[in-house]
Amino acid sequence: MKMKVDIIIAEDEAYNLRLLRETLQRLRPHWNVCGTFESVKSTVEWLKNNRHPDLMFLDIQLADGLSFSVFEQVSVDSMVIFTTAYDTYAIRAFKVNSIDYLLKPFKESELETAIRKFERINSI
Numbered sequence: 772m773k774m775k776v777d778i779i780i781a782e783d784e785a786y787n788l789r790l791l792r793e794t795l796q797r798l799r800p801h802w803n804v805c806g807t808f809e810s811v812k813s814t815v816e817w818l819k820n821n822r823h824p825d826l827m828f829l830d831i832q833l834a835d836g837l838s839f840s841v842f843e844q845v846s847v848d849s850m851v852i853f854t855t856a857y858d859t860y861a862i863r864a865f866k867v868n869s870i871d872y873l874l875k876p877f878k879e880s881e882l883e884t885a886i887r888k889f890e891r892i893n894s895i
Contacts, residue, residue, distance in 0.1 A: 778795070780806075781830060782808075782833075798883055805824050806821075814829075823848040823849045850893075851864075851869045855873070
């Protein structure tokens, strides 16, 4: 039996959100998207009021600032895969709970590799 994995996605561009969500649904249909957010504020608010997901997909640049500020406002227990158009934040990303850093537009195979890394770490 496949383990259910709870995830959230923080992405402020509707097209990229839809693409990521559809690709995740195809690759891991048993995974549960608990929420999608377009801002730091809404992501922080959700994390303060809900059990943290197993995995978070975060765009670096959200509608109201950098997603790194989420970590300054909430103690995050989740693992993180960053999905971004900016390569300049890669080092900073690994100082938080990041397990991968995907540059947009990323290939489905790159997303699969990142997911497998998460599964390996968690023995899924």
